[in-house]
Amino acid sequence: MDKKKTPHLQGYIGFKKAIAFNTIKKLIGERCHIENAKGNDQQNKEYCEKDGDVLCEFGKPQKQHDMTKQIKDAVKRKHEGASPSEMLEEFGGTCIRYKKHIDEQSVEINQHEIKLEMERKMEAATLRYWQQRLVLELPQHTERSVWWYWEEVGNVGKTWMSKWLVVMKNAMRFENGKSADIKHGYNGQDPVVFDLTRSAQDHINYEVIESVKNGIMYSTKYESKMKCYSPPKVIVFANAEPDKSKMSFDRWVVTKIDPIEPDWWSTLDNATMDQMFAVHHEETGEELPEIDMLNPNGYIRIKVNM
Known part of the structure; x- marks a missing residue:
């Protein structure tokens, strides 16, 4: 500290969201001089520690990519079935601050996995x-x-x-x-x-x-x-x-x-359809992409690749 200058303390505060300078002054004192910080939490921490005389420190510096990773890890653990107490113990304030985001992402992943499983079953099903x-x-x-x-x-x-x-x-x-x-x-x-x-x-x-x-x-x-x-x-x-x-x-x-169902429906398959189309092509020389078949409800148009 320069003896010719007014004694002062250098500090840095990282807020969860943007906040007005007047609001900050109400929290820490009207006489403080406030400026927008440059860099991330870690860089500002190192700047404040450059003289080696740190008076106090609360919380831990958080880099942006570290926060993103924490959120991803929290979503993964939530999806795996971690209890609220386990989430709090492993991720601390992150699981409180970003709870809505973590919950929504976990539900979205779960829904996607359910749909994929349903798709596998539906693909193997035989339609009536x-x-x-x-x-x-x-x-x-x-x-x-x-x-x-x-x-x-x-x-x-x-x-x-x-x-x-x-x-x-x-x-x-x-x-x-x-x-x-x-x-x-x-x-x-x-x-x-x-x-x-x-x-x-x-x-x-x-x-x-x-x-x-x-x-x-x-x-x-x-x-x-x-x-x-x-x-x-x-x-x-x-x-x-x-x-x-x-x-x-x-x-x-x-x-x-x-x-x-019509009697022919249960025995109809792509091989049968291919044969029918092949016979038609051989007899007429025409490429027939589809065929109409009649049942009690009316005509049904069946394609080769059903």
Whole structure:
């Protein structure tokens, strides 16, 4: 300390977030001179220690890359199932300061792993006839059509198919709900599946189904705003026919699910299809990319690579 100058103390404080100088002066004294620090915690610590006379120190200096690593490690331990006490013991203030971020990342990783496991199972599954037909009919959806699949008994695979569409086609799945909730949650995904429970049959929200199909809606939840997207494919699974008066007649494409599969369906495979196409090509010289087959519900167009 220079004897000709006013005695003073050199110090450095690292705050969790930006804070006004006036607020700092209220904390440590009005006479202090404050400037924005340069460098990281460790560099400022070394600067304050250069004369070798450190009076006090609270906490530990934290470099930015060290903090990032701590957060990553905390997310990993949280995902592995570490208890709150273990998290606090291992990561101290980091798990308190960044708790929301750590929790969200852990949940996101868990959801991703669950989806990958579901995808492995779905890829190995054999779709029922009506489910395969639904997939093959997806390209036939128009900007106005709403495809409604129904049957009254249950246990034919409607909910399972909604999961398949989420996992294999990146569909957005809704149940019956308030317009504000669904409009807030929808962000342009395609296709969109409404899987309606039996108990919801008497109060179906047709308004939000049509809004999602239109691809344009006004969301009033939280931050009110208009949303505009390309009209998605909309699929509805239900236990009864729709009330067709709720939308224009030309919108409806209604199919009653027949749980009884045609005899040929269980034996059909890609090898059989390849043979059929080969015979057709040999007899006609034409390349036939697809074929129509008839069953009690109508025509189904089956492709070679199903």
